[in-house]
Amino acid sequence: MATPVIHVWCDEPADGPTNMAADEVLAGESLRRGALLVRLYGWETTTISLGAFQKHEDALAAVEIQGLPLVRRPSGGGAIVHGSDLTYAAAVPKTHPWGASPQALYDALHEALVRTLAGIGVDAALWRPSQPVSAHADDESFFCFDRRASGDVVFRPAASAEPDDSAGQAGRGHKIMGSAQRRLEGAVLQHGSLLLRQNTLVHGRAAHPGLADLVAAPADLPGNGQIVDRWLDLVAREARADVVRETGGFLAPRAEEVAGYAARFREPRWTARR
C-alpha cells in the first residue's frame, strides 16, 4: 500500500477574502485528492478574522481594533488579530481518521506543535478543562486568544503544573495556538494560528503576547521556516505519511477559482451576517 502524502503549500501574503477563499478551495481539493492538505500563508496587512458566529457589532464596538480590515471566517471560534502570527489552513476528507471528529485533527496538529516547541526548548502543553468548557463564563470572549478549548496550545512558565483552569487565571497559561473548524459536507477545514509575537498595531485586550514575548531568550528561537518544517515532519510522522512541499504556492495556479470564492467573503452582508 502506498504511503499517504500530506501536500503543503506556502503562499505569499494576501488580503482576508482571498485567504478565506483559498482555504475553501483547499477543502475541495482535499476531497478530490483524498488527502490531508496544508496551506501556510500571510496577510497583506494586519487583519481581524471573525469566527463564523461572532457578532459584527461586537467587532465594530472593539476600539482596540478599529480601522483594521475585517473578514469573517467560515470556521468557528473567536476573533484573531493576524499579522504577527503563523496562519495555516488544513483540510482533510471526513473519511480520513483525523476527519471523523473535531478533536482528532485539532489534537494531531497541536500535539505536533507542542513537540516541535519542546525540541527548541519551549515548554508548552495542551490545555485541558477541569470541567466541560461550555460551563465556562469566558467561552464567549471576543478574542480567540482569550478563550480556552480543550487542546489549545498554551505556553507553560517554568515549574508550573499541567495547564488547566483548576488553579484559576494563573493556571491557564498564555494561549499561543488555537484552531477552529468548518465541517463541510465531505471535508473538514481547520484554521489555526500560532502567535509568534505581540502585534504592535493593536492594544488593550487585542494585544496578546506571542512566542517571542514569552520565552526567556527570543534571540535563540529558530526561524519560522524551521519551526514549520519541524512541525510538518512531526505531523507526518503521526499520520505515517510523507510530506510533499509543493512549489509555486496554492493560490497562483488557482487564482481564477479563488477570486470567484473571494467575492462572497468581500460582501458586507457576509461580514455582517450576524
Add this chain to the structure above:
Amino acid sequence: MAADLKFAKTHEWVRQDAGGVGTVGISAYAVEALTDLVFMQLPPVGRRVKAGESIGEIESVKAVSDLYAPVSGEVVAVNTTLPGQLDTLGKDPYNAGWIVKIKPDDPAEMAGLLDRAAYEALVKSQSH
C-alpha cells in the same frame, strides 16, 4: 435509537408521521462528535429546501457544521426553544431534540435514506 427513524449520511434523522410530515434532528453520534455545542442557527418556517441543502448551522467550541435537509420540501415547524437549550440535543436527541419539521414534496424520497442498521454501519465505519 427508535426503529422508525431514517438517516441521512450527513447524520440527520427523520421520523415521518401519519400525515407524511418528517420531523428532523441530528443523531446522538453527531452530537457527541461535535462536543460542547454553543450556538445554533435555524431556518425560518415556510422556507423551501432541497435534499442535501444546508438549512442551518451549529457551532461547537471548535467547529461549525451545517445542518442538511434530508428531504426536499417546506419547513413547517422549527424547534425555537432549542438554540437556548442546546443540551437537549445531547440529552434527548431523538425526541425533545428535534430541530425542524419538513413537509416533503415527495414522501417516497424517504425510501432513499438509511435505515437504522445501515446508519449504524456507517457510524461504525467512520469511527475507525
